[in-house]
Amino acid sequence: MITVGLDLGGTKIAAAAVRDGQILEQRRRETPQSGAADVIAALAEVASALLEAYPEARSVGIGCPGPLDFERGRVRFAPNIAGMEDAPLVDALRERLGLSVVLENDANAAGYAEHRYGAARDxxxxxxxxLSTGIGGGVFVGDRVLRGAHGLAGEIGHMTLLPGGPVGGDGHPGSWEAIAAGRAMARDASYVFSRPVSTAELFELARAGDRRALAIIDNAARFTGIxxxxxxxxxxxxxxxLGGGVTGVGDFxxxxxxxxxxxxxxxxxxPQVRVAELGDDAGVIGAATVAAFEHASSSPAGV
Amino acid sequence: MITVGLDLGGTKIAAAAVRDGQILEQRRRETPQSGAADVIAALAEVASALLEAYPEARSVGIGCPGPLDFERGRVRFAPNIAGMEDAPLVDALRERLGLSVVLENDANAAGYAEHRYGAARDxxxxxxxxLSTGIGGGVFVGDRVLRGAHGLAGEIGHMTLLPGGPVGGDGHPGSWEAIAAGRAMARDASYVFSRPVSTAELFELARAGDRRALAIIDNAARFTGIxxxxxxxxxxxxxxxLGGGVTGVGDFxxxxxxxxxxxxxxxxxxPQVRVAELGDDAGVIGAATVAAFEHASSSPAGV
Incomplete structure (x- = not known):
């Protein structure tokens, strides 16, 4: 079965026609920064182009950032995309495309692609x-995505690992993300070196053998293990x-x-600890695969 | 559908004929301390008596402590029951009873009863x-028990909440259980009062307003919230x-x-935070319900 997967990011939109986890054709464009109507129009445009090329496509999946309202098919808000508050993504796209549209969290979509067709396919x-600027995730049981009661399952980076530790963006101290994500490491590096240090520079310093840079990454790795x-x-x-830029810092x-x-x-x-295989393609493959699952089984891919 | 639930504990065996979460008849006896063969004989005996009274019963579920081998239907080991290492519980009972036998972890069984028929039925x-001597649990999604890859899902008391905190029975520092379970509170009380203090005495002291006893329980409650x-x-x-004796300490x-x-x-x-409703009956009801599920659906209740 061919389905179309959409991956809505803060700076770009990716779209692909997908069959059995294989991309048949892919398109990309910039994400409009001018509000939900323009974002929805851009999504509809790339999806339409693919649906014209693959008229046998049966449904459309879309991976979105931010907390989602699965019941109403809406984005509650997307921190990195202006004007998406309560945007009626599913209804608007279904109306324009004339096909069923399935919403999925972006980390869940990428992880589902890895689970079904990538590093965890067995x-x-x-x-x-x-493991990126922040820490997110997804839990996959059999062929299902664990969504939880409010679509917030798998937000594992918000687990507290050190009460009394650094305060995170969610306002409470000692979360995994606030200790071990890329932005947390850059914070620690900037403190240690008494000047602004980016995650990229920190990683360079560590690869060059800088003792203090290595100590920061070692601490982050330790808490990621916990x-x-x-x-x-x-x-x-x-x-x-494991996906995201932090995994590229080195074997150590x-x-x-x-x-x-x-x-x-x-x-x-x-358990196995493997590095993601599908790279940037994971988002569209996962979104398309969730759509294929729901079309085939008439029950949601998420539980 | 009537099924029989068995609850194998360190000191007693409970058995019940159950229909739709309601106990029709219950039996109890002591757990033999003389090895697996005697434990299996005792389980078969109480189950047979119930099956004689309820010949329409379709299958038998058994809730067991300790890590289980679901694929082979065996107890890997049960810390509180002598000689249960690699005991072929399912095969032996199926042979004696002539019915299908379904194995479940004891905390999962009790929790499943609460999920389907008790405090979480909605x-x-x-x-x-x-929350008892130790801290355990179970995760329930829809009508399924989350078992995980090795039947060890839901062992949430082993999560690390304070690296560098008190070392637990699993040998690593700062687990939830090692900070906040009943035995951990008794350890802290014995240290604070410089004499042996049981969990029961600690709770009495707290109810009488002892400042130091309250501080210990407050710390445990805080980490249980985390x-x-x-x-x-x-x-x-x-x-x-929430089940277990610790929940009875008081509303505070x-x-x-x-x-x-x-x-x-x-x-x-x-999320809702509720106290368990089914008490000691949860184990047999849950074991019987898992057996009913598997009999009805021909697919396992656990994923």
Missing amino acids: LATSVYVT GLANVVKVVDPAGFV YLERVRATLAQYSTGYPL | LATSVYVT GLANVVKVVDPAGFV YLERVRATLAQYSTGYPL
Whole structure:
């Protein structure tokens, strides 16, 4: 079955016609910064072009940032896209495209692609973790996305790992994200070096062997290992898929993550820790795959 | 449909014939301490008596402590029951009873009863938390038990909430259980009062207004709130059901748990926090309900 996947990001929109996790054709364009109506028009335009080329496509999936209202098919708000508050994404796109439209959280969509067709395709239960500016994720059980009661399952970066630790964007101290995400490491580096240091510069310093840069990354890796171990205790996945720019810092980072996960999971069979395989394509593949699932089964891909 | 539920505990075995979550007849006896063969014989005996009284019963469910091997239907080991290592519980009981036998973790069984028929019966997604000598739990999504890759999902008391905190039975520092379970509170009380203090005595002291006893319970309640908030970030349940003796210490405990959960879940719709309703009956009702589910659907209740 061919479906169309849309990936709505803060700066760009990606769209692809997808069959069995394979991209047949892909299109990209910039995300309009002029409000929901223009964003919806841009999404409809790229989707229409693909639907013209693939008239056999059966449905459309869209991966979106920000907390979503699955019941009403709306974005509650998207921190990085202006004017998306309560935007009626699903209804508007269904009307313009004449096909059913399925909404999914962007991290869930990317993780679902990895779960079904990427690094976790052989694992029955997997958890996707995006280690980037922030830390997010998705939980996948069998062929389903765990959505939770309000579509907020898998927001694992907000777990508290150190009460009394650094205060995060969510206003409480010591979350995984506030200790170990890219922006948290840059904060620590700027403090340590008494000048503004970006995550990229920090990683360069670490690769060049700077002792203090390595200490910051080592601390972040250690807490990411503790975070993964906490997810093990709740979900007991067969494996993790790690995505996002932080995974590229070097092998020493992943080694430290794995060692800490093992240390904090005594008595548990150690889950796989793998790096994401699908890169930027994960978003559109996942959105298209969620749409294919719902079309085929007439029950939602998410539970 | 009538099914039989068995609840294997360290000191007693409970058995009941159950229909739609209602106990029709219940039996109890002591758990033999003389090895797996005697435990299996005792389980078969109480189950047979009920099956004789209810010949229309279709299958048998059994809730067991300890890590289980679901694929092979065995107990890996049960810390509180002698000689249960790798005991072939399911095969042995099926042979003696002539019915299909379904194995379930004891906390999952009790929680599943609360999810389907008890305090969480109106919630689509719920998490059961047993706050007792230790801290355990179960995660329920729709009508399914989340088991995970190795049957270890829901062992939430082993989450790390304070790296560097007290070392727990699993050998790593700062787990929820090692900070906030009944045995952890007794450890802290014994230190604070410089003499052996049981959990029961600590609770009495707190109810009488002892400042130091209250501080210990307050600390435990606070970390239990943080633990629940961490589960929110992974699973996003509609609510929690709290069971176990610790919940009985007093309203101030539950108030502190709820307040801390709210504090550490900014931005999330606050889940329900309810106290378990089914008491000691939860184990047999849950085991029987898992068996009924699997018999009716020919697919496992657990995912």
